[in-house]
Amino acid sequence: NSVVGGFNDGSRNMIGIGVATATAGVIVGAITLTGLGLRMTEFVEFVAQGNVMVMLLFIAFVCLVLGLGVPTTANYVLVATLMAPVVVELGAQSGLIIPLIAVHLFVFYYGIMGDITPPVGLATFAAAAISGEDAIETGVQGAVYALRTVILPFIWIFNPQLLLINVHGWGELIRLVLACTLATLIFAAVTMNWFRVRSRWWETVLLALAVVFLFRPDFFMDLLEPEYRLVPAAQVYDVARDVSTDDRVVMVIQGLTIEGDEVKKTVALQLGDQGPDGRKRLSDAGLQLMPLGDAVQIGQVKFGTRAAKSGFEQGWDVTGVQVPTDRPTPHWFYLPALLLVLLVWWNQGRRMRAVPQVQAA
Structure with missing residues (x-):
């Protein structure tokens, strides 16, 4: 009976996946036969006008729209078929070499964000049903929280080392992991405007600069000497x-x-x-x-x-x-990032120690 029940449950679970895959196959076939993929590249190229950041922002928005109300499997097939070749082609024309895994993670990340984006986000309706709250309000609040992570796909597009690509040796791996962990924590502090205590505007700016140093050290090294x-x-x-x-x-x-x-x-x-x-x-x-x-x-x-x-x-x-070129490793720019973080840590520590004295007086 348990075996029969397992087959039963497995068949039922596969129905949704089968329908999604079949639907995605129809879409992929239509895209291939009509040449929509080539037209999509031309359209994005026209909108971006050679600007890589504009191209990525537009593609992120399109992936977000394509992912609305679409199951995960069909979501990936759809955005990977439509938008991934566009990123690779236009990136190459701009002189930017983007690994395929980074491109697919980029489009899938924004495609899957459609699950928490109102008014169609499926995950928001499930969360609202559990909490008993309004689905649209839940979706809006979830989208606001998710805005703090929308920058991450852009980071691994420009710095594929975050995906452990072109990492040579254990020393480089350890430095990379520690820097990314610290950058993630500091980025959270920037978005919350709180580190040890509530941050002042200039402290938030310094922490944001430290995040850029940690996530994109190659950008600053390229200014000194190209790769x-x-x-x-x-x-x-x-x-x-x-x-x-x-x-x-x-x-x-x-x-x-x-x-x-x-x-x-x-x-x-x-x-x-x-x-x-x-x-x-x-x-x-x-x-x-x-x-x-x-x-x-x-x-x-x-x-x-x-x-x-x-x-x-x-x-x-x-x-x-x-x-x-025989340039130094970009990881040297981790040092100014650490100095900025320590400066803000020390300054906020002074304010923390001063608060009890003021209250006691």
């Missing part, structure tokens, strides 16, 4: 040979799209085991190049390989290769 320098495309095989195992080679490519537009974008290709032949390493990753004097053209991109998934286009030109 990459551009070398001629003819050196692509030498660069690919010297790249370490499972590391990536970054190229700037240019060519015509199927709509006839001239596009230039930055793409990264992860390579396998290190070896003496850079041409073979690129070929193993699915990319074959044709050197034409000082110029290099993409000869073939094998279907389903890392090169195809990274956005390489057959027939396009490689205009340059980006190689890492």
Whole structure:
């Protein structure tokens, strides 16, 4: 009887998932057949006008709307199909290399926030039914609380190390975890306007600056020295040979799209085991190049390989290769962040000690 009951419950639970998946399949098919995905990219590009922040804000809003009243599984399929390729493509055209996992987490995060956004948020209706409160008021209050976390997806878009991408060694991992933990606590203090005691406006500003130092140390390091320098495309095989195992080679490519537009974008290709032949390493990753004097053209991109998934286009030109510079680690900017936090901690401690004396007097 228990086994039969388990099959019964499992079948009932799968009904909702099956319907959601079937619906998502219809939507994906419609998007593919009508070319809506390409049109969506063009529309977002028109709205953003080349500004990455405007693009991300608009995509976050669209994902929020798409996620209204949609179950979790269908929600992810929908936003990942519609919006994830848009982020990757427009980010590459802006020179920003965004890992796919960061893109999918970004769109899914805002898609799932539709569950707590009135007037359609399903989670708010469930919470209101439990508490006996009004569903719309519950949704509004939940959305206000969630506003304090909407910045997080933007952080891992610009700093993929928060997703443990390109983290080398235990020392770097420990520094990253400690910095992110502290930044999260300080960010909560900023949004609540309370650290040890109620913060003054300038203390909130200092804490917010410390959060930026902890979450985006690479931004400040880029102001001093860029992460990459551009070398001629003819050196692509030498660069690919010297790249370490499972590391990536970054190229700037240019060519015509199927709509006839001239596009230039930055793409990264992860390579396998290190070896003496850079041409073979690129070929193993699915990319074959044709050197034409000082110029290099993409000869073939094998279907389903890392090169195809990274956005390489057959027939396009490689205009340059980006190689890492010998700059210091951005983690040095954790030190000014700690100084700012300690300054506010000390100043608020003085106010805490002064309060009992005033009351006693």
